[in-house]
Amino acid sequence: MSKFKFAMYWAGSCGGCEIAFLEIKDKIIEVDANYEVVFWPVAADFKYKDVEGYEDGSIDVCLFNGCIRNSENEHVARLLRQKSKVLVAFGACATSGGIPGLANLATAQEIKDLVYTQNPSVDNPDRVYPQERYEVPEGVLELPVLYDTVKTLDQVVDVDYYMPGCPPEGHQIAAVLDVVTAALKGEGELPPKGAVIGVAPKTCCEECKRTKSEKKVPGFRRVWEFVPDPEQCLLEQGIICMGPATRAGCGARCTSVGMPCRGCYGPAEGVVDQGAKMLSTVASIIDAPTPEEIAEIAASVPDPVGTFYRFTLPGSLLRRAKV
Amino acid sequence: MSEQFEPRIIGFLCRWCSYNGADLAGTSRLKYPPNMVPIKTNCSGRVDPTHILKAFREGADGVLVAGCHPGDCHYINGNYRTAGRMPLVKKLLEQLGLEPGRLRLEWVSAAEGEKFQRVVTEFTEEIRALGPLDWQAVVGEAEGAAGDPEAEMAKEAVPA
Numbered sequence: 186m187s188k189f190k191f192a193m194y195w196a197g198s199c200g201g202c203e204i205a206f207l208e209i210k211d212k213i214i215e216v217d218a219n220y221e222v223v224f225w226p227v228a229a230d231f232k233y234k235d236v237e238g239y240e241d242g243s244i245d246v247c248l249f250n251g252c253i254r255n256s257e258n259e260h261v262a263r264l265l266r267q268k269s270k271v272l273v274a275f276g277a278c279a280t281s282g283g284i285p286g287l288a289n290l291a292t293a294q295e296i297k298d299l300v301y302t303q304n305p306s307v308d309n310p311d312r313v314y315p316q317e318r319y320e321v322p323e324g325v326l327e328l329p330v331l332y333d334t335v336k337t338l339d340q341v342v343d344v345d346y347y348m349p350g351c352p353p354e355g356h357q358i359a360a361v362l363d364v365v366t367a368a369l370k371g372e373g374e375l376p377p378k379g380a381v382i383g384v385a386p387k388t389c390c391e392e393c394k395r396t397k398s399e400k401k402v403p404g405f406r407r408v409w410e411f412v413p414d415p416e417q418c419l420l421e422q423g424i425i426c427m428g429p430a431t432r433a434g435c436g437a438r439c440t441s442v443g444m445p446c447r448g449c450y451g452p453a454e455g456v457v458d459q460g461a462k463m464l465s466t467v468a469s470i471i472d473a474p475t476p477e478e479i480a481e482i483a484a485s486v487p488d489p490v491g492t493f494y495r496f497t498l499p500g501s502l503l504r505r506a507k508v
Numbered sequence: 509m510s511e512q513f514e515p516r517i518i519g520f521l522c523r524w525c526s527y528n529g530a531d532l533a534g535t536s537r538l539k540y541p542p543n544m545v546p547i548k549t550n551c552s553g554r555v556d557p558t559h560i561l562k563a564f565r566e567g568a569d570g571v572l573v574a575g576c577h578p579g580d581c582h583y584i585n586g587n588y589r590t591a592g593r594m595p596l597v598k599k600l601l602e603q604l605g606l607e608p609g610r611l612r613l614e615w616v617s618a619a620e621g622e623k624f625q626r627v628v629t630e631f632t633e634e635i636r637a638l639g640p641l642d643w644q645a646v647v648g649e650a651e652g653a654a655g656d657p658e659a660e661m662a663k664e665a666v667p668a
Contacts, residue, residue: 290603290604334647457558457562458557458558458561460600461556461557461558461560461561462556462557462558464557464593464596464597464600465556465557465558465593467596468589468592468593468595468596469589469592469593471592475578476578476587476588476591477591479588479591479592480591480592480594480595481595482592483592483593483595483596484595484596484598484599486596486599488603489596489599489600489603490600490603490604493600501561502558502561502562502564502565503561503564503565503604503643503646503647504646504647505604505646505647506603506604506605507604507605507606507643507646508605
């Protein structure tokens with residue numbers, strides 16, 4: 186039997202998703218038994234030109250991690266969409282923008298200025314910036330164009346399935362591969378298009394083992410300000426924990442070691458805008474006698490975008506800042 | 509024809525107090541600008557920040573949230589939650605480059621037809637002074653294959 190064709194690509198992201206893939210452990214042997222890698226820049230030496238030569242729809246499954254931040258990301262996203270039967274948005278960046286999505290608070294030029302001239306550790310008196318086009322005797326050198334707005338994968342191409350997480354957990358990656366492999370072999374059916382696969386429709390709180398009761402807090406604290414109780418819900422201790430608005434799947438690993446959920450699994454089932462939902466939750470649990478005091482405590486929450494939209498700004502309702 | 513900018517304002521009015529305040533303004537024949545589209549909600553506490561962001565996303569220039577005075581909430585403390593949410597939403601809007609004045613919270617009772625008239629008149633003029641928001645243009649570049657706000661909102665089940 187000929188093997189199914191597998192591709193994986195790394196666009197605007199840190200590379201953690203690529204490493205997370207190895208968390209499927211010995212399942213990698215099964216992957217090798219069932220699939221032939223036809224494109225995976227981290228693991229195998231294929232060029233874009235090779236992919237361009239493939240027939241449309243010839244790649245059986247493509248795991249695409251990273252957001253769309255420059256012209257190269259977009260080009261490859263369109264190319265892989267054309268060549269793939271099943272395209273999976275893999276990880277927080279591809280699904281909802283991820284950490285790089287916070288670049289939507291600025292423009293590309295502001296970011297370049299910061300990186301190439303304004304950082305205190307940068308010594309660049311001639312204000313030398315990388316150029317998108319540069320002519321040398323041998324020809325023209327080109328770099329991808331950095332976009333002002335970071336996009337999610339589905340804002341650029343049609344996406345079949347989503348697998349959130351920063352990065353996705355190994356057992357979920359394995360679950361996704363199982364579903365797709367079974368369908369390719371004709372032993373099962375693919376889930377409905379647009380589904381979030383490999384995860385349960387629950388919230389992070391449901392996986393968190395901490396004791397939960399009524400949430401009423403006099404104010405908010407950060408984890409470095411005190412040692413949180415190891416048993417009690419972090420939100421009840423005044424730590425902003427994204428659990429209530431976040432999709433389950435990680436096994437609440439952060440909260441089990443005393444760190445609040447940052448929301449990397451994205452909005453819970455049925456939630457449009459994770460940040461808005463969490464903001465609503467946080468403002469609702471403030472325990473103070475007057476509306477004025479409640480308002481004051483709510484307004485003391487630092488950096489609402491960075492706190493509530495840490496992984497989802499490009500995929501949120503407003504998507505970016507007006508600059 | 510006047511060339512002046514006519515703001516589009518969405519008003520979320522609690523059905524127990526502010527919506528009746530609006531009715532009173534109407535039955536008392538009080539005049540106020542027609543720029544606000546009222547939406548009746550059961551409580552100002554039912555106004556999810558998602559609704560406010562969706563309004564801005566889809567073309568609103570301003571959003572008014574009006575509910576019962578503190579202590580008068582039909583659901584005991586729904587408006588206390590609103591009191592906490594609005595300043596935080598304003599802070600969020602400010603970070604995203606929206607003038608926080610585009611969102612306004614007011615307590616309007618069923619007896620305050622005149623206050624309702626004053627609030628809507630003032631707010632309309634404030635938004636007129638701020639000018640159009642046009643968030644569609646802000647995200648225009650990000651419009652792609654998916655991301656239709658209607659489809660996104662359809663995913664959120666709203667209980668009857």
